[in-house]
Amino acid sequence: MNTKPFVVRRYTPVDRNAVRQICCETGFLGRPIDPVFEDRDLFADFFTDYYLRCEPDAALVVTIDNSVVGFLLGCRYPLRHLLFSLIQGLFLAFKVLARYHRYKPETRRYLWWIFRNARREVPPAPRNVGHFHINFLPPVKSIAAFRQMLETFLQFLSEQGVDQISAQMVTFDDRRGLGLLERYGFRVLNRSQITKFAKFTNQPVYLTTIFRDVPRNQERIIRPIWKRDVGGRSDSWHRTVDEMGSRK
Secondary structure (H helix, E strand, O other): OOOOEEEEOOHHHHHHHHHHHHHOOOOOEEOOOOOOOOOOHHHHHHHHHHHHHHHHEEEEEEEOOEEEEEEEEOOOOOHHHHHHHHHHHHHHHHHHHHHHHOOHHHHHHHHHHHHHHHHOOOOOOOOOOOEEEEEEEEHHHHHHHHHHHHHHHHHHHHHHOOOEEEEEEEEEEOHHHHHHHHHHEEEEEEEEEEOOOOOOOOOOEEEEEEEEOOOOOOOOOOOOHHHOOOOOOOOOHHHHHOOOOOOO
C-alpha cells in the first residue's frame, strides 16, 4: 500500500499536459487507451478540452511529490457543455477524416462504434444537471484520495449554489463498487451495456449514470463508511476507481 502523502488542490494551467496524459493512461477501463484508440491527442481533446478551457475553476488535481497523479473535471453548466460539444464535434470530425487512412483497425472500430452505436447504447443523463469525471493513476488509487477529492468538489459546488451533480461511469456486471458510491450519497439512475470494449474483455461492460444532491450549509458532505476509509484500500474500491473515468 502506498504510504506517500497526497495533496488535493485546484487545477492550474501548468497541469494541463499532465491531466491530458492521465486521461489517456486511464481511458481503457483504468488502463492506457492505446490498444483501443491510438490518437491520444484527439482522445484527450474530446474528454478534457471543455473542462480545462471553459470551467478550469471546477477542476481539481491530486499530487504526490508535486507530480499530478489524478484529476477531477467538473461541469456546472450543462447547456454550455452541450453547445461546446456540438462545435467541438465538427472540428474533431474533420481531424478524424484527415487522419483516418493512418489509423489501425482497432481505432477505426472504435470510431465506427461512436458513429453507429453510441447514441443507442449510452444511457440518458439528467438534463440541466452538471456532471464530473475522475481518473487516478495507480500510485493514488485509494479510498482516502477519492474521498478527499470528492469532498472538496462537493464543497465547491455548495459554495457555487449548485443543487445536484451527476456522472457516468464504466462498470462491470457487479454492484460492489456501485454499493460504495451509494454509501457516498449517490443514486444509480440507469445503466446500459456498451460494446466498445467487447473485443478486449469477455465480461459485460456497462455505462452507469449516478446522481446526488449537493449538501447545504452544515449538512455532512460525505458520511463515514468504515474504519479502513482513511488511507485504506479494498479490491472492490480499487476496481471502482479503475472504472470511474466518467464519460460525456
